[in-house]
Amino acid sequence: xxxxxxxxxxxxxxxxxxxxxxxxxxxxxxxxxxxxxxxxxxxxxxxxxxxxxxxxxxxxxxxxxxxxxxxxxxxxxxxxxxxxxxxxxxxxxxxxxxxxxxxxxxxxxxxxxxxxxxxxxxxxxxxxxxxxxxxxxxxxxxxxxxxxxxxxxxxxxxxxxxxxxxxxxxxxxxxxxx
Amino acid sequence: xxxxxxxxxxxxxxxxxxxxxxxxxxxxxxxxxxxxxxxxxxxxxxxxxxxxxxxxxxxxxxxxxxxxxxxxxxxxxxxxxxxxxxxxxxxxxxxxxxxxxxxxxxxxxxxxxxxxxxxxxxxxxxxxxxxxxxxxxxxxxxxxxxxxxxx
Numbered sequence: 001x002x003x004x005x006x007x008x009x010x011x012x013x014x015x016x017x018x019x020x021x022x023x024x025x026x027x028x029x030x031x032x033x034x035x036x037x038x039x040x041x042x043x044x045x046x047x048x049x050x051x052x053x054x055x056x057x058x059x060x061x062x063x064x065x066x067x068x069x070x071x072x073x074x075x076x077x078x079x080x081x082x083x084x085x086x087x088x089x090x091x092x093x094x095x096x097x098x099x100x101x102x103x104x105x106x107x108x109x110x111x112x113x114x115x116x117x118x119x120x121x122x123x124x125x126x127x128x129x130x131x132x133x134x135x136x137x138x139x140x141x142x143x144x145x146x147x148x149x150x151x152x153x154x155x156x157x158x159x160x161x162x163x164x165x166x167x168x169x170x171x172x173x174x175x176x177x178x
Numbered sequence: 179x180x181x182x183x184x185x186x187x188x189x190x191x192x193x194x195x196x197x198x199x200x201x202x203x204x205x206x207x208x209x210x211x212x213x214x215x216x217x218x219x220x221x222x223x224x225x226x227x228x229x230x231x232x233x234x235x236x237x238x239x240x241x242x243x244x245x246x247x248x249x250x251x252x253x254x255x256x257x258x259x260x261x262x263x264x265x266x267x268x269x270x271x272x273x274x275x276x277x278x279x280x281x282x283x284x285x286x287x288x289x290x291x292x293x294x295x296x297x298x299x300x301x302x303x304x305x306x307x308x309x310x311x312x313x314x315x316x317x318x319x320x321x322x323x324x325x326x327x328x329x
Contacts, residue, residue: 035263
């Protein structure tokens, strides 16, 4: 018994090592969306080209909802890849977040338009309901408009492969091949 | 010195410009506003509360908080509003629920465990070195003390 007790420090060490190994390898900036597995909040809004849009308009097939703004430099870096995804047949909706309408229109004209439609959110109220913390952020919605995940930061090839593709595959619905 | 004062005056308006002017209906409402901005965490900046953060989202959330307070929402409603959008993450003071029992109770469990260990160590030490005197020692002590008192 007293022999076994000698191993207590070793066990404590092993426990702490395991704890720190796990804890320190976590990304402290990772923040899952509070709306994961919940439907997109109900909204009606104007679109960038002057139409109207509501939450149910996004239903029908899996889609991305990309939060962007012209004041966001990372969004500019991300834009080319969004164009690429749109070319591959990925459905992308935009949420133009706290932006200037004219600047946003110019941006789409000069950089290309990967979006099916752009929801205008000049005051950031819809962003607030979505739990947006900044731009860019990209939400993955299924065909029923349920939020599957939220990615903070730019979407690029690596993020698409490691984050979005597995989630899309998990949905089980017909993902369009790239 | 004069230059320093001038310099400081120069920056005064800039600093004041960064402060949001809010009007509250009552001192109680103001107290709740200050309490919430201190207890709610900025979702963007990890280790700052809403009051300290200059992030745009923190500004928006202060604005929203103010709006909710003016609408007369209760504390619970305000916490719910924030948590449904930004998750438990935004609460610097986590709610007491089954999931957080360990978090809240942990320190007390640790204290209890420490006390158990301390008591057992003390008991064992006492068992090893009994402080009680034997009869022989007691008579010797009495003799010594007696001798002392004779002096």
